[in-house]
Structures are given as structure tokens and as C-alpha cells.
Amino acid sequence: MALVKGKLPECDGAPRDLSTLLGALASPESAVRRNAVRDLKLYPDSAEALCAQLQDETSPSVRAALFSTLIHLQSPHVAVRLAEFLRSDDVQLRNGAIEALQEMPDAIAPHLQVLLGDADSDVRIFAVNILASLRHDQVPEWLAEVIRTDAHVNVCAAAIDGLAEVGGPEVVKDLEALRLRFAGDAFMDFAITTAIRRIGSE
Amino acid sequence: MNAVSSMIDTEGLPAITAAEYAKFCEFFYRKTGIQYQVNKKYYVDRRIAERIQQTKSESFRDYFTMLRFEASGEELQVLINSLTVNETYFFREDYQFDALVTGILPALAKQKRRGDPIRIWSVPCSSGEEPYSIAINILERWDQSDSWNIEIHASDIDSKILAQARAGRFCERSVGRVSPQLLSKYFKPKIAGEYQICDELRSSIEFSLVNVVDPVQTRRYRDIDIVFCRNMLIYFDDAGRRETMEMFYECLAPGGFICLGHSESMSRMSSTFLPRKFKDVIVYQKPGEQE
Amino acid sequence: MTEESDAKTRILVIDDGITMRLYYRSVLEAAGFEVEEAANGVEGHEKALSQHFDMMIVDINMPKMDGYSLLRAIRKNPAIHGVPAVTISTEARPDDAIKAFEAGANFYLTKPVAPEDLTEVARLMTGGSPR
Numbered sequence: 001m002a003l004v005k006g007k008l009p010e011c012d013g014a015p016r017d018l019s020t021l022l023g024a025l026a027s028p029e030s031a032v033r034r035n036a037v038r039d040l041k042l043y044p045d046s047a048e049a050l051c052a053q054l055q056d057e058t059s060p061s062v063r064a065a066l067f068s069t070l071i072h073l074q075s076p077h078v079a080v081r082l083a084e085f086l087r088s089d090d091v092q093l094r095n096g097a098i099e100a101l102q103e104m105p106d107a108i109a110p111h112l113q114v115l116l117g118d119a120d121s122d123v124r125i126f127a128v129n130i131l132a133s134l135r136h137d138q139v140p141e142w143l144a145e146v147i148r149t150d151a152h153v154n155v156c157a158a159a160i161d162g163l164a165e166v167g168g169p170e171v172v173k174d175l176e177a178l179r180l181r182f183a184g185d186a187f188m189d190f191a192i193t194t195a196i197r198r199i200g201s202e
Numbered sequence: 203m204n205a206v207s208s209m210i211d212t213e214g215l216p217a218i219t220a221a222e223y224a225k226f227c228e229f230f231y232r233k234t235g236i237q238y239q240v241n242k243k244y245y246v247d248r249r250i251a252e253r254i255q256q257t258k259s260e261s262f263r264d265y266f267t268m269l270r271f272e273a274s275g276e277e278l279q280v281l282i283n284s285l286t287v288n289e290t291y292f293f294r295e296d297y298q299f300d301a302l303v304t305g306i307l308p309a310l311a312k313q314k315r316r317g318d319p320i321r322i323w324s325v326p327c328s329s330g331e332e333p334y335s336i337a338i339n340i341l342e343r344w345d346q347s348d349s350w351n352i353e354i355h356a357s358d359i360d361s362k363i364l365a366q367a368r369a370g371r372f373c374e375r376s377v378g379r380v381s382p383q384l385l386s387k388y389f390k391p392k393i394a395g396e397y398q399i400c401d402e403l404r405s406s407i408e409f410s411l412v413n414v415v416d417p418v419q420t421r422r423y424r425d426i427d428i429v430f431c432r433n434m435l436i437y438f439d440d441a442g443r444r445e446t447m448e449m450f451y452e453c454l455a456p457g458g459f460i461c462l463g464h465s466e467s468m469s470r471m472s473s474t475f476l477p478r479k480f481k482d483v484i485v486y487q488k489p490g491e492q493e
Numbered sequence: 494m495t496e497e498s499d500a501k502t503r504i505l506v507i508d509d510g511i512t513m514r515l516y517y518r519s520v521l522e523a524a525g526f527e528v529e530e531a532a533n534g535v536e537g538h539e540k541a542l543s544q545h546f547d548m549m550i551v552d553i554n555m556p557k558m559d560g561y562s563l564l565r566a567i568r569k570n571p572a573i574h575g576v577p578a579v580t581i582s583t584e585a586r587p588d589d590a591i592k593a594f595e596a597g598a599n600f601y602l603t604k605p606v607a608p609e610d611l612t613e614v615a616r617l618m619t620g621g622s623p624r
Contacts, residue, residue, distance in 0.1 A: 003337055003406035006319055006353030008422040038417070038448065061451055061474045061489075068444055089586070091559040099556045103441060122583055126554075135271045154583045154604055161512045165229055166270060168263075187605035190519065191512045200221045228511050232532060469536035473558040476566070477535070479542045 018043045025049065030059040037065040041072045051081040054093065063092065067100045074104035080111055086126045098126050102133040109134065112142075121152040128155060132162025144171045147178050156182070157191055164195035172196055215251035218243075222262045226250065229270065234282065234436065235467030249284045253277070275439050282436055286465050290331045292338075292372070293379045295432065297483055298461050299335060302428070303343040305480025306459050310427055311346055313457055319351040322428045323453070325414060327356035330367030331376060332430060333407050334399055338388055355423070357412035368409050370399035414446050423453040432463035435471065447472035454488045461485050501527040502619045503545060507537035507563065508552035508581075513604075517550060517611065524612040526619075534558025538566055541573050547619045551598070553582035553589065561596040568597035577618040581606060 016039055024036035037053070040046040047070065054066050070078050085097035101108045108130060115127035131142055139162070146159040156178060163171055175192045182188040218226070223246070227238050238246050250265070257277065259265035269277050293299065310320060324333040333356035340347050358364045377385060377397050390398040412419050414434075429450050435443050450460055451474055460475060462468060468475060468486050475486035504526050506517045511532075518528045529544065531537040533555045541549065549567075553560040560580050568574050579600040580593040590601045600614055 002341065002347040002350060002352050003403075004319065004351045004353055005406055005408050006321060006351075006355065007408070008355070008424070011418075011421040035452070038452070061448075064444075064472065064474050065448055068441075068448055071441065089588075091553060091561055091592075095554055095556055095559050098554075122554075122586070125583060135273050135275075137267070137271050139271075157512065157605065158510070161510045164512060165225060166267075185605060186608050187516055190516050194512055194515055197221055198225050200219060200225075232511070235532075235536065467536060467539070469531075469533055469539060469557060473535050473562075477539045477542055479572070482543070484539050484543055 015039065015042055018046060022046060022049055025053050030062050033057070033059070034062045034065045037062060037069050041069050044073050044075075047073045047075065047078050048081070051078065054085065060092070063096060067096050071100050071103045074107045076107050076110060079104055079107035083108070083111060083115060086115070086123050087120060094126070098129055101130050105134045105136065109136070116146065116150075121155055124150065124152065124155045125158045128158040128162065132159070132166070140166045140168060140171060143167070144174050147171075147174050153182060153185065153188065157188065160188075160191045160195050164191075164198040167195065167199050169199060172199060215248065216254045216262060218247045218250060218262050222266070223247065226262075226266065229266075233278065233470070234465075235470045236286075236465050246285065249281065253281055253284065279437055279439070286433070286436060290328045291376045291378060292331050292335050294331065294335070295464055296335075296339075296379075297481070298430075298432075298485075299339040299343075301480040301483035301485060302336070302461070303339055305483075306428060306461075306485060307340070307344050307346070309480075310457075310459075311350065314427070316349070317351075319353050320428075321353045321355065321426050321455075322430070323355045323357070323423060323426045324430045325355075325357040325412065326360075326431075326434050327358050327364070327367055327409070329363050329372075329376075330356065330370055330399075330407075330409075331372070332356075332432070333367070334370065334388075334403060336430065337403055337407065338384060342384070354407045355410065355426075356407050357410045357414075359411070359413045361411055364409055364411055368404070370404045371396045372399070373397075414449060415442060417449070420449050420453065425455045426453045427455055427458045429454065429458070429460045431460060433466065434463075436463065436466050440470075443471045447474070451475075451488060456488060456490045458488050459485050460488075501525065502547045502615075503527045503529065504615060504619075505529050505531060505537065505540055505544075505546040505549045507531045507534065507549060507555070507560070509533055509555045510552070513552070520608040520611050521615060523608075524615065526615060534560065534563035534566075537563050541567055541576065542570070546576055548615060549576055549578040551578055551580045553580055553593070561592055564593075564596040564598055579614055579618060 021036045021040050024032050027033050037050065040050060050066055050070055057063050057066060070082065079101060082097045082101055085093050088094050112127055112131055116124055118124050128146055131139060143159045143162045147156050150156055175196055179189060179192045223243050231237050254262065254265045257265060257268065259268065322336060324336060327333050333354050337354055340352060356367060373396060388400050388403055390400060414420060435446060438446065475488055477484050478487045504521055506514050506528055508514050509532055514530045521528050529540060531540050535558045551560040551563060564578055567576065577599045578597065579602060580598040581602045581604055582589050583604050593601045599618060602610065602614065
């Protein structure tokens with residue numbers, strides 16, 4: 001028969017120590033770096049080194065592992081460090097940071113107000129994307145606050161996207177006010193009509 | 203209130219409006235990648251309505267709020283469970299076995315050295331239908347199967363179901379799609395309503411107890427060429443899916459493949475694999491060495 | 494030109510924003526195109542592989558796989574490398590357009606897109622009026 005019963009090697013499961021793993025982050029081989037990053041889940045003290053590694057890491061699979069380990073080790077400090085990547089020119093890093101922050105609601109929540117007030121409209125859009133995904137019952141009110149106060153069309157559009165899913169009848173008047181503010185913009189008109197229909201109080 | 207009576211359908215289950223259905227479908231699609239069209243509304247409505255009742259929610263809106271904001275994500279898992287049918291039988295989702303023998307294995311045969319084994323991992327293997335189906339498909343339908351050493355590893359987290367898989371006894375329903383010719387070739391004659399898989403097949407598959415989220419237990423799985431992981435990850439949360447995909451990335455040899463279940467989309471799990479199309483089936487490939 | 498064909502001109506819209514996808518769909522369907530949606534780059538790649546499209550509309554910032562990475566992957570795949578692609582992004586970063594063209598985009602628009610611009614570009618990219 002062509003089928004053979006294969007035996008896999010036995011592996012010892014003894015964890016490597018912190019300094020060995022941190023040393024392995026400098027390896028030229030992506031598989032070695034990736035393995036070290038995965039094993040660093042055991043060491044909360046490695047968080048800063050992992051954040052620093054993210055900046056220089058070029059291998060997509062190692063980057064994915066870095067984000068996973070950082071989500072595992074999440075803390076307000078990690079969240080603030082990841083939020084710095086929202087202004088990166090590297091789109092993969094930016095979007096990886098957004099996804100990771102969406103998975104650490106308690107760690108990022110205290111920092112969201114700062115991000116929502118950022119001078120860069122793209123950072124505010126990303127902050128709204130993170131906010132809209134959080135599992136928290138204040139989310140509709142915070143999103144409504146964005147459409148009442150933010151002047152940028154794309155930031156408001158991101159908030160409408162969230163409100164279409166989580167908003168209740170109480171946000172309809174804010175949506176109607178926004179329609180007047182962006183009168184003549186076909187997309188905003190469409191987005192607001194769609195959101196109100198989704199909210200179900202036409 | 204008059205509105206209340208219109209919110210209950212004729213069988214006493216809460217009714218769901220078109221707008222609510224659309225909102226639900228968008229949320230569900232974002233989380234799972236599963237898209238329900240309008241023609242599925244009756245089916246989906248029934249499942250949601252049952253969950254509304256069982257969770258004692260007051261309305262769709264209440265239920266959706268819980269689904270959306272519940273920190274544990276537990277209700278979403280329960281709902282996914284009730285919306286997706288998960289049963290196992292021989293040759294289930296067999297278009298993927300077509301892709302295996304006509305596309306994936308020939309592609310692997312081109313990139314591998316003769317003499318090296320082709321290593322397949324079925325996880326979770328449940329009561330064994332999947333690994334045995336893989337074995338039969340390869341032996342029957344891949345013309346190069348005699349030229350290669352093919353290892354099939356099969357793992358599950360549940361020791362009881364794994365013992366069942368090892369024993370290889372199956373009921374009528376489970377073998378319903380196996381032709382009489384293959385039944386007589388690979389199974390012993392039926393005894394007490396059960397079909398027993400032949401000893402050659404049984405002894406050629408390596409069964410093992412594995413919890414995929416335990417890194418120590420999965421560390422032995424290296425240089426795997428094909429992973430079959432069907433209809434498990436849909437029940438995991440985002441973090442569980444991502445970590446399991448990273449585990450598979452480690453286990454697979456460069457250029458190795460993952461096959462997922464029909465309602466599972468890699469697009470909600472990981473971006474480190476490349477989609478590849480074999481016939482009409484999309485499977486996922488780990489990039490080669492020079493990543 | 495595809496006048497002699499009965500099949501509609503098909504456009505794949507890849508954007509993580511549900512409202513944005515619905516908007517593109519509504520504008521493009523009104524102009525006679527057929528629209529399919531994907532919610533991120535990985536799903537876009539899967540759909541581009543499994544169905545025929547005459548054009549893609551690609552958002553840049555998306556979870557799992559961004560628009561540039563998607564375009565690079567598609568341009569490398571001989572089976573689908575020729576599908577025309579328009580990227581649409583917010584305009585805060587001036588070098589976005591250059592990056593989009595380097596990744597393989599044929600056209601670049603910024604959000605929010607006016608309906609007439611969208612249909613104009615779709616007609617241009619797919620070689621005339623739909624149908």
C-alpha cells in the first residue's frame with residue numbers, strides 16, 4: 001500500500017528562557033524569529049522588545065505572530081505603543097495595529113479619546129474603526145459624539161458605518177443634522193439614509 | 203401596544219423585519235464571512251427567533267445588542283452552532299477530495315523529493331470519517347499513490363470520539379455515500395448494523411489526542427504537507443482562530459496546503475496564506491522558503 | 494467592447510466598510526454593471542480567483558490584507574493579473590497614489606467619490622458602456 005504509518009518526533013516541551021528568546025529575535029531566519037515571538041507569550045516583560053521589533057520586522061508571518069503575542073500580553077502601555085503605528089506610512093503595520101487594538105478593548109479604551117482628537121484625520125478614522133468594533137454599550141453614544149463634533153467627512157462616514165449597526169432611534173436626529181452639514185454630498189446622503197433605514201425608524 | 207402583536211409570527215416566535223435581517227446579515231458576514239441572501243430569511247429568522255426565546259430577550263433589538271456587546275462572545279458561538287449544520291459522514295464535502303487528488307497532490311509531487319513522505323493531518327478527525335475518506339480517495343483516485351509514502355495523521359481533542367475513530371465502526375447513515383464497490387473493498391461485511399473499516403486502512407492511520415490550542419501538544423507536528431481542518435474554526439473566537447492558524451503555519455512545510463470547511467473563510471482568520479484554486483475549490487498555501 | 498455579449502460587465506468591490514460597499518453597489522448597478530462584494534483583501538483575492546471580473550475597486554486600508562498587498566498578489570498571479578483595478582482611499586497621504594500605481598492600480602480616486610466619477614471611471618476601465 002501507498003499509505004504508511006508515520007511516526008512524528010517526540011519533542012521536549014521545556015520553555016526557553018527570556019534572554020534566549022530575545023536573542024533569537026535578531027536571527028536572520030524568519031522561522032527562528034517567528035518561533036521566538038510565539039514563545040514570548042510566556043513573558044510579559046518582553047512586550048516592549050516586541051513593539052520595537054514590529055517597527056523593523058519585514059516578514060508578514062513574523063509580523064502576524066508579533067501582533068498575536070502582543071494581544072496576548074495586552075496592557076495600556078502596549079495599546080499606546082501600538083497606537084503609534086496608526087500614523088505609520090506602512091499600510092500593513094497600520095492595519096495590523098488597528099486589528100490588534102480592536103482585540104484589546106480594556107487596554108485601548110482609556111486612550112481612544114486622545115486618538116479621536118488627533119490632528120490627522122486618518123488617525124481619527126482608525127480610532128473610529130476601533131471604537132465601533134468594541135463590545136461596550138456606550139459605543140453608540142461615543143459614535144454619535146463623533147458625528148456631532150468631527151468636521152471631516154471621512155471620519156463622520158466611518159462613524160455612520162458603526163452607527164448603522166449599533167445605533168438606536170436616539171441617534172437619528174444627529175444623523176439628520178449631519179445630512180444638513182454635508183448637504184450636496186451624494187455619498188453622505190446615501191450613507192445617512194442607509195443608516196436610518198438600518199436603525200429601523202424611518 | 204398594537205405593535206407587539208405584529209412582532210409575533212403565527213407560531214409564537216418573534217418576527218424579524220427586513221431591516222433587522224439586513225443588519226444581522228451584515229454583522230454575521232463581518233464576523234464569519236458567511237453571507238445569507240434574502241432567500242434564506244425564513245431559515246435564519248427561525249434560528250434567531252429560537253435564540254431570542256431561549257435567551258429570554260424582549261425583542262430582536264435586545265437580542266442583537268447582547269450578541270453584539272457580550273464580552274465573552276458566547277451567544278455568537280451558540281448562534282453559529284445553530285445556523286451551521288455540523289455532521290460527519292464519509293465523503294462529506296467531497297469536492298475537496300477531488301481537489302486533493304486532481305490538484306493538490308500532483309502539485310506537491312512536483313515540488314517534493316521522491317523518498318520524502320507526503321504527510322497529511324486531519325484535525326479534528328472526529329469519529330474518523332474524514333481521515334478514512336482521505337485514505338480511500340488517495341488509494342482509488344491518485345494514480346501516483348504507489349510511488350509515494352503517504353502518512354495520514356488524525357487528531358481530536360475528545361478521547362472518546364478518538365477511540366471510536368480508531369475502532370473504525372460506522373453506521374448505515376455514515377457510509378451512505380460510499381458506493382457498494384468501495385464498501386466491499388474497504389469495509390468488512392456488515393455486523394449488527396455496523397460497517398467495520400478494514401484492518402489495513404485502520405492500521406495505516408496514526409491517531410492521536412491533540413488540543414490544537416496547546417503549543418506543547420502541537421509541537422511534534424512538523425513538515426506537514428496538507429492540513430484538513432474543516433468545520434472547527436468557525437466555532438472559535440477571533441483570537442482562537444488566529445492562534446490556530448499561526449500554529450498551522452508552523453506545522454506546515456513551505457508550500458504546504460490547508461483545506462477548510464465550506465462555510466469557513468480564511469479571510470476572517472489570517473492573511474499569511476495564499477489562496478490557490480484547484481478545479482473550483484479554493485485552498486490555502488503557505489508561501490515558499492523565500493518569504 | 495462587449496455589446497455583442499449578453500453578460501453584464503462585472504465589478505468586484507473590495508472594501509471593509511459596509512456602507513461604502515452598498516454605495517458602490519447602488520451607483521454601479523444603476524449604471525448597468527453587475528457587482529460582487531468582498532470585505533477585505535483576502536476575501537477579495539479568493540473571489541477574484543474563483544469568478545470572472547472585468548474590473549476591481551479596491552480600498553487601501555482594510556483588515557487582514559490591505560489594498561496594496563492585494564494588488565501585488567493579483568498582479569503576480571498569471572490567471573488574473575490583467576484585471577483593471579481602481580484604488581479608492583482617503584486623501585490624507587500625498588504619496589498614496591504613487592504607492593497605488595506601484596502596486597498595480599490603473600486608476601486612483603479619493604473618498605468620498607461622486608457617483609458620476611465612479612461610473613465614468615468604471616466605463617473607462619471596462620472599455621465603454623456596460624452591456
